[in-house]
Amino acid sequence: MATLHTLHPKNPQARTVDRIVKALKDGAVLLYPTDTVYAIGCDLNSKSAVQRVRQIKQLSNDKPLTFLCSSLSNIAQYAIVSDEAYRIMRRLIPGPYTFLLPTTKLVPKLVMSPKRRTTGIRVPDRPICQALLEGLGNPIISTSAHVLENDSARSQSAIDYPSRLDLFECLDKLVDVIVDDEQEPGYEVSTILDLSSEEPVLVRKGLGWEAVELWTSAGR
Numbered sequence: 001m002a003t004l005h006t007l008h009p010k011n012p013q014a015r016t017v018d019r020i021v022k023a024l025k026d027g028a029v030l031l032y033p034t035d036t037v038y039a040i041g042c043d044l045n046s047k048s049a050v051q052r053v054r055q056i057k058q059l060s061n062d063k064p065l066t067f068l069c070s071s072l073s074n075i076a077q078y079a080i081v082s083d084e085a086y087r088i089m090r091r092l093i094p095g096p097y098t099f100l101l102p103t104t105k106l107v108p109k110l111v112m113s114p115k116r117r118t119t120g121i122r123v124p125d126r127p128i129c130q131a132l133l134e135g136l137g138n139p140i141i142s143t144s145a146h147v148l149e150n151d152s153a154r155s156q157s158a159i160d161y162p163s164r165l166d167l168f169e170c171l172d173k174l175v176d177v178i179v180d181d182e183q184e185p186g187y188e189v190s191t192i193l194d195l196s197s198e199e200p201v202l203v204r205k206g207l208g209w210e211a212v213e214l215w216t217s218a219g220r
Contacts, residue, residue, distance in 0.1 A: 002031070002178045004168070009033075009181040012131045020177055021135035028176035029053055031145060031167065034068070035126040036096045036207050038167055038185040040175065041068075041141040050110050050141060056174050057143055064113040066098055066120035068140045070133040075099075075121050078106050078139060085195040092193075094125035096207035100194040111141070118196050128181060144189060145171065161187040 003023070005016050024030060027046045032039060040056055042049035044067050054061065069075045072089055079101035081089070089099055098120045103112045112119045122142060124130065133140060145167055162170065164185050168178055191212060192204040202212060 002168075002172050002175050004178045004180060006180045006182065007128050007131075009183055010127050012128050014131075017131045017135050020132060020179065023177050024049075024132070024136055024140070029056070029174075030140075030177045030179065031171050031175045032128065032132070032177075032179040033126065033164075033181050033183065033185060034122075034129055034142060035094075035124045036144075036186050036188060036190045038145040038164065039142040040145050040171070041143070043136060044108065044111065044139040044141060047108065047110060050108065053141055053143060054110075056171070059143070061110065062114055064119050065111045066122060066142050067111065068122050068124050068129055068133060068142045070130060071123060074133075074139070075101070075123065078104055079119065079121055080104060082195070082198075084198070084200070088193070088195060088200055089123075092208075092212070093123040094130075095123070096125070096188075096190045097212075098122050098190045098192045100192065100196050100203065102196050116196065120192065122190060128179065146185075146187065146189075161185070 005020055007013060007016055024043045027049045029040065029042045029049050029052050032041060040053055042053055069078065072093060075081060081101065085101065100118050100120055103117055103119050107119050146161055189206040191206040191209040194201040194203050
């Protein structure tokens with residue numbers, strides 16, 4: 001049974017954050033709210049925890065895992081960022097955007113795509129995520145806790161998605177820690193931009209995609 005921690009959505013309590021961070025450092029798997037959907041995650045550097053996340057989501061090792069970074073400078077430690085990619089990300093973060101980028105040696109092989117050696121990175125616009133990242137000092141894995149029949153769909157009715165209490169009940173025996181901000185989870189996934197080559201490619205339209213399309217059509 002998972003340990004439940006309640007955090008204020010805008011001003012997360014430092015002591016509770018510290019307890020969650022300690023659990024992450026000890027290899028815990030976490031269910032937590034992001035600025036898009038509830039996510040399953042762990043410390044990027046905990047191999048056993050990353051493997052458990054893959055098992056929970058039934059993801060094979062050739063499927064890359066997205067992770068959260070605290071800032072653009074933090075991204076540069078884990079990804080090779082071109083001048084064009086830097087310019088694009090600077091305009092969009094923090095926010096609901098996942099950037100596909102070539103990895104540095106700091107990204108474990110268990111996380112990246114083995115064929116392309118790329119990974120998905122986000123900088124969330126969520127105080128709880130930022131507090132956890134600051135306390136941990138490492139990126140946190142972030143894979144949607146919502147299992148969709150068609151993950152490429154831009155959005156679906158909120159009725160098709162479980163409430164946070166449904167998620168808690170469903171994953172209670174699979175994760176070690178559950179973070180509750182007492183708000184219902186979002187149901188729209190992040191927008192994915194592939195920045196691994198010279199020209200940016202909009203891979204998936206998710207939350208905030210209109211801003212990307214408008215900016216691109218205007219010639220950036």
